[in-house]
Amino acid sequence: MKKLKNFLVLFGMKLRKIPNPIINAQKFRFRGYKIGSGTYIYSTCSIDKTKYAKITIGKNCVLTGCTLLAHDASLFAHDKPTFFSPITIGDNCFIGWQSIILPGVTVGDNSIVGAGSVVTRDVPANSVVAGNPARVIKSVDELLEKRSKLS
Numbered sequence: 001m002k003k004l005k006n007f008l009v010l011f012g013m014k015l016r017k018i019p020n021p022i023i024n025a026q027k028f029r030f031r032g033y034k035i036g037s038g039t040y041i042y043s044t045c046s047i048d049k050t051k052y053a054k055i056t057i058g059k060n061c062v063l064t065g066c067t068l069l070a071h072d073a074s075l076f077a078h079d080k081p082t083f084f085s086p087i088t089i090g091d092n093c094f095i096g097w098q099s100i101i102l103p104g105v106t107v108g109d110n111s112i113v114g115a116g117s118v119v120t121r122d123v124p125a126n127s128v129v130a131g132n133p134a135r136v137i138k139s140v141d142e143l144l145e146k147r148s149k150l151s
Contacts, residue, residue, distance in 0.1 A: 021062075036060065036091065044097075052084045058091035058109065065097040066113075072103055090125065099134075110140055 021040035028047060029035050036059030041047070044065035047055060053070035057063070072083040085104035089095070093107050096115035107113065107123040114130030114137075123129050127136045128143050138146075 025057075033057070039063075048087075050082075050084070054084070054086035055088075056086065057089045058093065060091060061089055061093045061095070063089075063095045066095045066099040066101065068101045070103050112140060112143070 021042045024041040024043055024045070025035050025039045028041060031049070033047070034056040035041070036057060038060040039057055040062045041057075042064050045063050046067040047053075048068055048070040050071050055068055055070055068087050070084060070087050072085075076082060083103065087101055087103065088106040089101075090107055090109035090111065092110045094112045095101065095107070096113055096117065098115060099113045099117045099119065101107070101113070101119045105119050105122060107119070108125030108127065110126045111123050112128045113119060113123065113134065114128065116132070117130050117134040118132040119129065119134045121133070123134070124136065126140045128138050128140060129135060130137050
């Protein structure tokens with residue numbers, strides 16, 4: 001392992017330790033976000049850091065490489081104020097890689113947001129959503145049943 005590290009350093013590649021997702025969640029708690037226990041937030045997530053962003057994440061959630069955007073400044077060039085609206089993610093949710101959750105969205109308990117989804121509307125509890133814009137494609141129970149048949 002030491003030889004590999006020396007080789008990578010020789011060619012200008014730096015090794016860095018990837019932060020633990022539980023430690024990342026704790027960092028956001030220290031910043032004032034409401035995040036439930038047992039939640040994993042991977043370092044590839046981008047969570048709105050504006051002063052007025054109100055983001056609440058429930059217990060036992062997993063956020064992978066997603067973006068939570070609680071403001072909309074698209075009309076700033078037209079002398080309109082920035083729009084802020086809270087994002088709420090319920091308990092036991094999974095937010096897939098490169099998904100975008102837009103202002104004012106509530107993701108219901110036990111829901112799954114598929115990778116690459118753009119969530120513009122509320123997600124019902126116990127549902128799986130995917131697409132751009134995200135739409136309900138099935139319930140979590142249907143997904144579990146389908147996956148059990150594949151095993």
